[in-house]
Amino acid sequence: MARAPQVLKGMRDFLPEQMLLRQHVLNTFRGVFEHYGFEPIETPVIEYLETLTGKYGEDEKLIYSFQDRGDRQVGLRYDLTVPLARFVANHRNDLTFPFKRYHIAPVFRADRPQRGRYREFWQCDADIVGTKSMMADAEVVSVWIDALSAINMPGFVVHINHRKLLMSLAEVAGVPDEQTPTIHRAIDKLAKIGEDGVLKEMQANDIPVDAARRVLDLVSISGEPGEVFAELSKRLSGNTRAEEGISELRSLFAFLEHMGADSDHYTLDLTLARGLDYYTGPVFEALSVDANIGSLGGAGRYDGLVGMFSGEDLPATGCSLGLERIFDVIQEKNLVEAPSTVSNALVTIFNDETIGDSLRLVGELRRSGVPCEIFVGEKLELRRQMQFANRKGIPITIILGPDEIQRGEVVVREMATGEQQTVPRSDLSSVITDTLRSR
RNA sequence: GUGCCUGUAGCUCAAUCGGCAGAGCACUGGUCUGUGGAACCAGGGGUUGCGGGUUCGAGCCCCGCCGGGCACCCCA
Incomplete structure (x- = not known):
């Protein structure tokens, strides 16, 4: 030291x-x-x-x-x-x-x-x-x-x-x-x-x-x-x-x-x-x-x-x-409330095989105007990624495993409440907007 | 610039008269291969701010420097 x-x-x-x-x-x-x-x-x-x-x-x-x-x-x-x-x-x-x-x-x-x-x-x-x-x-x-x-x-x-x-x-x-x-x-x-x-x-x-x-x-x-x-x-x-x-x-x-x-x-x-x-x-x-x-x-x-x-x-x-x-x-x-982080959502990665799907998703989300990030650490356990989002105060995590990928869906988890919903990928950015608004 | 107080692990602090540097929290790993916050278990982490001096022996005493705080001066 x-x-x-x-x-x-x-x-x-x-x-x-x-x-x-x-x-x-x-x-x-x-x-x-x-x-x-x-x-x-x-x-x-x-x-x-x-x-x-x-x-x-x-x-x-x-x-x-x-x-x-x-x-x-x-x-x-x-x-x-x-x-x-x-x-x-x-x-x-x-x-x-x-x-x-x-x-x-x-x-x-x-x-x-x-x-x-x-x-x-x-x-x-x-x-x-x-x-x-x-x-x-x-x-x-x-x-x-x-x-x-x-x-x-x-x-x-x-x-x-x-x-x-x-x-x-x-x-x-x-x-x-x-x-x-x-x-x-x-x-x-x-x-x-x-x-x-x-x-x-x-x-x-x-x-x-x-x-x-x-x-x-x-x-x-x-x-x-x-x-x-x-x-x-x-x-x-x-x-x-x-x-x-x-x-x-x-x-x-x-x-x-x-x-x-x-x-x-x-x-x-x-x-x-x-x-x-x-x-x-x-x-x-x-x-x-x-x-x-x-x-x-x-x-x-x-x-x-x-x-x-x-x-x-x-x-x-x-x-x-x-x-x-x-x-x-x-x-x-404590006069002013300011956000604790700049990202609205964290896109998680399920495993090595789905990295491409998650990267595609985070790219789409960014282009559609949602400030978000993808977990870039080396160990891809979900718990580690959830913990990352939790500590940084990122309000929403997006989970896409093999099942969701196959069905063209994603899981949207609101971190503050733990509530999750499964939605079609095409609806994702509007679901995020709605979730943030209703907080 | 003047005077005083202060500095021990990432953080908050303990260490009897100068006699083997510790705790809580945090961190890392595990319990837990599709889910954070809680709990339990284990572990890593220190040239005691830096340098010199006194002493058989210094976190503790002395001097200088660096950083923090308070009061002046002054200012945002």
């Missing part, structure tokens, strides 16, 4: 059973994204390191980077958003704007692994490039809600805030702009460590008590979104940045309401701070209170990012779901 090499820290293999569930979830997301008019793209896993750096702030140290055979400095993509910005800059003459794309693919972060945190994980992104309209942001939030609803994610809520409101907090507090990240870091923990904890944290980072209190007072405003916006406007009037943020959020919430988005699934959260440097407008985070696995996805508007590559400014907004966390929750809570 232990002779076989391990996989790298934070990376995993997936067994067929897990893959069938993952594909089921991915297909669901694909369906929801396309339902909204998002179209698929793909980009390389590896980019020039220069493409990736300078976009993520502090987190940049987690980028996997190395030198390739041509001595190029390269890196594995850290998310799907920066590659999208590069993609749009490269292909902007071939795209129709506003450009809506989705992208489901693995990304890499050299983070220390933990529950729900891996070094290779899949993101499911939907973004809209080329419009400043809050309609785009509303679409993004709505598609997110629909995607999570489609897989029965329990108790999830999309928290919404605005980068411009967040940026105005330093001003409100009367401290230098450099302190902004400190403030964000502190208030983001409000739900976790409470008001005292937040105040303590800010003070520990050289923010005066009265300034900290002003910030806390502001982000603690609660009530219906409309009331909160009114109160914010009153307190922040004259602050241009903040007023822009409030006005955009007002539109966003209005659009969401017009779209019929379920208000149980989104909420204004003035303490939400997103770390990535490139966000400029509304920011979103999807959380599940029932799941206890951290954030299910992050999102937001990033109007300056495409411009960093093309010089031509193209505003953009989008969302990202973390498949691994969603998948962990699904498995833990």
Whole structure:
């Protein structure tokens, strides 16, 4: 044992059973994204390191980077958003704007692994490039809600805030702009460590008590979104940045309401701070209170990012779901039913003399549209073949011995019940269809 | 990146103070030559994650590495 090499820290293999569930979830997301008019793209896993750096702030140290055979400095993509910005800059003459794309693919972060945190994980992104309209942001939030609803994610809520409101907090507090990240870091923990904890944290980072209190007072405003916006406007009037943020959020919430988005699934959260440097407008985070696995996805508007590559400014907004966390929750809570195997039926072989008959039958069945397999092991005992079907969860076995072959019939056995019927070969594919339907 | 916990058969775990590495499940074969799940019987399977050190003797103690987990940091 232990002779076989391990996989790298934070990376995993997936067994067929897990893959069938993952594909089921991915297909669901694909369906929801396309339902909204998002179209698929793909980009390389590896980019020039220069493409990736300078976009993520502090987190940049987690980028996997190395030198390739041509001595190029390269890196594995850290998310799907920066590659999208590069993609749009490269292909902007071939795209129709506003450009809506989705992208489901693995990304890499050299983070220390933990529950729900891996070094290779899949993101499911939907973004809209080329419009400043809050309609785009509303679409993004709505598609997110629909995607999570489609897989029965329990108790999830999309928290919404605005980068411009967040940026105005330093001003409100009367401290230098450099302190902004400190403030964000502190208030983001409000739900976790409470008001005292937040105040303590800010003070520990050289923010005066009265300034900290002003910030806390502001982000603690609660009530219906409309009331909160009114109160914010009153307190922040004259602050241009903040007023822009409030006005955009007002539109966003209005659009969401017009779209019929379920208000149980989104909420204004003035303490939400997103770390990535490139966000400029509304920011979103999807959380599940029932799941206890951290954030299910992050999102937001990033109007300056495409411009960093093309010089031509193209505003953009989008969302990202973390498949691994969603998948962990699904498995833990058994949220989604997926088939345990891909075959609907196993054609058994009676003995060496009847191999040809079984092969003919499996060929016919496949051509008639039934996903099925034939037992390809060396020992042809029926019991062994039944056991194979049983363990793999193949719902139906087909038995054809000398008697059946002579009469042009086959035996159809439903594994779950043990019920068998003898039917003419010509009826087989419709009998299988009926049997599966009646389960 | 920092701090802590952890690694024994495919899986879950046991092994007294440092003194011959075990059990259940799983697996393989048989009871059972036209039928899976159940039962019974038998069997295979280990360089105790890897490497070094201490010791007469290490699964157990020490150091390094690899993997897993938790809390930070941060994040999906």
